Each structure stands twice: as structure tokens, then as C-alpha cells.
Amino acid sequence: CxxxxxxxxxxxxxxxxxxxxxxxxxxxxxxxxxxxxxxxxxxxxxxxxxxxxxxxxxxxxxxxxxxxxxxxxxxxxxVGAKVHPWRTPEFCPLDCPANSSYSLCVSSCPETCVGAGGPPGCEDVCVEGCKCNPGFILSNDKCVPLKECGCVDTGGFYHPVSRSGFWMAII
CATH class of the missing domain: 1.10.8 (Helicase, Ruva Protein; domain 3)
Structure with a gap:
């Protein structure tokens, strides 16, 4: 052009x-x-x-x-510029998963069951997207109640709670 x-x-x-x-x-x-x-x-x-x-x-x-x-x-x-809401339920809606909501500015390094601040080296910037509702936290790609967070083993691997709600034994 x-x-x-x-x-x-x-x-x-x-x-x-x-x-x-x-x-x-x-x-x-x-x-x-x-x-x-x-x-x-x-x-x-x-x-x-x-x-x-x-x-x-x-x-x-x-x-x-x-x-x-x-x-x-x-x-x-x-670049840190303010953007006013432009999406509506009828115009360019962004569907968010259960227990989350849309926002023009969410952290690019959201708090997860693994810990705060996202993965190591994550640079926290404002991005458009979905964020977990109050009382929920990101576990893999879903927002779950805080009590449903799994655990991190000694090797640093995250293990979600099993479907039955009981902790799985890690051998």
C-alpha cells in the first residue's frame, strides 16, 4: 500500500x-x-x-x-492507552467460560492455582479478555472455586483435584 x-x-x-x-x-x-x-x-x-x-x-x-x-x-x-468499552452482547461479544467475565483490561499473568503472577518470566500487561469472578481462580483453562485448587508436587508439577474431589496419591 x-x-x-x-x-x-x-x-x-x-x-x-x-x-x-x-x-x-x-x-x-x-x-x-x-x-x-x-x-x-x-x-x-x-x-x-x-x-x-x-x-x-x-x-x-x-x-x-x-x-x-x-x-x-x-x-x-x-502502549498504555485507555480504550473505552466497544463490545456489547450484540456487537462483537466475547464469550467467557463459566465463572468468568469479560474485561477490557485483565492481567496477562493471572493468578492461578499454581501461584500468583503466571508462569516464570511472565510480563504483566493489560490485555482484553476474560477474568475469573471473585472467589474463583484459574486452574489450567477453567475458573474453579479456590477450594478446588490442586497441589504442586516437589518436582514443580501441578496436579488438579481428581473428579471425585479426593486428592490423588502421587507416587
């Missing part, structure tokens, strides 16, 4: 006119929108152009739009 060029010469003009609107790719450049505090820190232009191009290539599929907005959200959060 060259600066100032149209995103996609093969895009249907009616579709392109639709995808640049403020409720679609235009949301990325909206000075009053959810990214208003990020626009001065992360240039939205390449994200906007990519959004329009991809939306044209995939005939306006909402998932493509959601992926583009998510990418810009990640770029904004990565």
Missing part, C-alpha cells in the same frame, strides 16, 4: 461506503469513539485501511470487523 491510496481497488463501492461508517471500520478513527484516547498514541490509519480491505475481501463479515477492532485494542493497551 502507498500512503493515501484506496484500501482495495476491487471493493464494491456500495460495500466500501458501508464499511467506512462510524459503526464499522470508521470506529477506529472516530474522535468521539471508544479509541479516542488512543488515536494520538497509536496511528489508526493502517488499522483502518486493513479493516476496510479485509471487510471488502470478506463481504462485510462482522467477525472480520471484530478481529480488526480487537487488534487495535491490543495495540492501544500495549
Amino acid at each position: 502507498t500512503q493515501g491510496s484506496k484500501p482495495d481497488p476491487d471493493c464494491d463501492p456500495a460495500l466500501e461506503a458501508e464499511v467506512v461508517k462510524p459503526d464499522k471500520c470508521g470506529k477506529l478513527k472516530d474522535l468521539n469513539g471508544p479509541f479516542k484516547e488512543c488515536i494520538t498514541m497509536v496511528d489508526p490509519t493502517p488499522f483502518f485501511q486493513s479493516c476496510v480491505y479485509d471487510m471488502c475481501q470478506f463481504y462485510g463479515q462482522q467477525k472480520v470487523l471484530c478481529d480488526q477492532l480487537q487488534a487495535y485494542t491490543a495495540a492501544c493497551l500495549n
